[in-house]
Amino acid sequence: MSRAFTVPGDFATLADAVAQAQPGDVFELRGQVTAGRTELHVPITLRGGTLVGTEVVLLRLLTDVTLDGVTIQNPHGHGVVCMAGIPELVDLRIDVNGTAIACGASAAPRVLRTKILRCAIGVTVQDDAKPYIENLTITSMGTGLFFKGRGAGLFNQVGILAGNMPAIEVSEQAAPELVGVLISASGAGGLFIHGTSTPRFTSTNILRTTFDAVEVRGAAAPVIDGLRAEECYKGGLLLSQDAGGTYLEVEVRGCMQAALTVGDRAHPEIERMVLTGSSQVGARLLGACKVEAIDLKVLQNLKGGVELGGDARLDAEDLVITENLQFGLVARDRAQLNALRAEIRDNRGPGLVLVQETAATLRGGNVTNNVGGDIVTDGAAQLTQTA
Numbered sequence: 491m492s493r494a495f496t497v498p499g500d501f502a503t504l505a506d507a508v509a510q511a512q513p514g515d516v517f518e519l520r521g522q523v524t525a526g527r528t529e530l531h532v533p534i535t536l537r538g539g540t541l542v543g544t545e546v547v548l549l550r551l552l553t554d555v556t557l558d559g560v561t562i563q564n565p566h567g568h569g570v571v572c573m574a575g576i577p578e579l580v581d582l583r584i585d586v587n588g589t590a591i592a593c594g595a596s597a598a599p600r601v602l603r604t605k606i607l608r609c610a611i612g613v614t615v616q617d618d619a620k621p622y623i624e625n626l627t628i629t630s631m632g633t634g635l636f637f638k639g640r641g642a643g644l645f646n647q648v649g650i651l652a653g654n655m656p657a658i659e660v661s662e663q664a665a666p667e668l669v670g671v672l673i674s675a676s677g678a679g680g681l682f683i684h685g686t687s688t689p690r691f692t693s694t695n696i697l698r699t700t701f702d703a704v705e706v707r708g709a710a711a712p713v714i715d716g717l718r719a720e721e722c723y724k725g726g727l728l729l730s731q732d733a734g735g736t737y738l739e740v741e742v743r744g745c746m747q748a749a750l751t752v753g754d755r756a757h758p759e760i761e762r763m764v765l766t767g768s769s770q771v772g773a774r775l776l777g778a779c780k781v782e783a784i785d786l787k788v789l790q791n792l793k794g795g796v797e798l799g800g801d802a803r804l805d806a807e808d809l810v811i812t813e814n815l816q817f818g819l820v821a822r823d824r825a826q827l828n829a830l831r832a833e834i835r836d837n838r839g840p841g842l843v844l845v846q847e848t849a850a851t852l853r854g855g856n857v858t859n860n861v862g863g864d865i866v867t868d869g870a871a872q873l874t875q876t877a
Contacts, residue, residue, distance in 0.1 A: 496520055497539075504528055504541070519560065530555045533575075543567065546588070551577045551599070562586065569609075572597040572619070579604060590628075593619035593641070601626060612650070615641035615666065623648070633657070634673075637664035637687070646670060656682035657699070660689045660710070669693060676700065680719065683733075684708040692716055699723065703742070706733040706756075713738075720744055726765070729756040729779075736761075743767045749791070752802070753777040766790050772814065775802040775825070782806075789813045795837060798825035798848070805829075809855070812836050818860055821848040821871070831855045840864070844871035852876070 492514035499518075501507035504525040507517050511532045519539025527545045535556040541548060543564030549557075550571045556578040562569045568588040570579065577599040584590040590606040591613045593599060601623040606612045612628035614636045615621060621643040627650075628634040634650035634657045645668040650657040657673040660666065662685040671694045673680045680696035680703040683689060690713040696703040703719035704727045706712060711734040719726045719742045726742030726749040729735075733756040740763040742749035749765035750773040752758060760783040765772040772788035775781055778801045787810045788795040794816040798804060802825045809832040811818045818837040821827055824847045832855035834841045841860030844850055849872040857864045867873060 492516055494518065497523055508532075536560055543569075543586075547571055548586075551575070551597075554578070556580070557582060564588070568592060572599040572621070576600065583607060584609070589614050593621045593643070595619065598622070598643070606630070611636055614638075615643060615664070617641065619643065628652075633659055635659070637666050637689070638662045640664065642666050644669070648672070649674070650676070652676040652678065654678055656680065656701075656705075658682070660687045660712075661685045663687060665689060667692075671695070674698065679703065679705055679724075680722070681705070683710045683712050685710060688712065690715070694718070697721060702726065702728040703745070704728070706735060707731045708733065711735045715739060717741070718743075722746070725749065725751055726768075727751070729758055730754045731756065734758060738762060740764070741766075745769070748772065748774045750774070751776075752779040752781055754779060757781070760784070760786060763787070764789075768792065771795065771797050773797070774799075775804055776800050777802060779803070780805070784808060786810070791815070794839065795819055795834075798827060799823050800825065802826075803828075807831065809833070814838065817841075817843055817862070818857075819843070821850060822846050824848065827851070829853070829855065832857070834864075835859050837861065840866045842866070844868070844873055846870055848872070850874070
């Protein structure tokens, strides 16, 4: 049978309460309770009130502890560290100078309806930790969510206003799943995915980041299903090194640089992507990258539609490049284009430009009504067209 106590009241300090706690005990915090580093090894409940830390770490949870309606403040460092069990963190308000919530070892905390008001990092997930987090808002001076090791878990309905680091960073072998993420006005980028990580993002909105909305590098292979990136100061998606992954239902609008840049040996699979309104070209595919795209639309970009260079290869099905304010598609160096049902039309410059040792195969579709001519080659390129 659980027992109920007050702090202060039945116990003068939180340390006194924890020293005598038994499994199931409930401690009501009254007003502001100042505490040093507190380790909780017994499954108890702390409810209400404000905990103010005096050391680098305030709470270290090593079992199924419940924090319910507690405000956590620590101007000296971190808030809550979860290292084991399935702690329940419900209706918290966290204002700390370091990391608000850290999840490590094999911990699987449940975090519900929590607001992180100010921190260096919102939530870190590492080792084999697998939190479940729902309805979380973060205002961070650095990163909102940071994953490393084999960190995973499910994050549902997360809003992030980040500072001078990416709003979400996924590294090493981490494989979290995030559903319903809103990133607004980040001082750096939106998503930074690297290492060999394999995260999954569903229904993500990224608005007005200073750097690229999404950067994927290393051998990372995310699944990004349902992404809208808008008015990012740099670019939309930047994929480099050996990055792969699958990108579904993506719209990139109004970026200052290319909406999509793929370089090095990156090899993404794209399905239903719209690149529009960039101040530069819509898409730049460079290096030895290979892009497989189904239903790719590139339209109304200021400096042109698609640029292929180096040994880049684009295999596209249902490709539409239209109404760009300069060229439609330019291929140079040794780039290759293989397109099934391509529509390259109504661009203000030439529609399809092939120079140097490029090779293009168009099966079906039309290249028509482009102001600077429909097809322009230098004689060295190879073009094959079939109905």
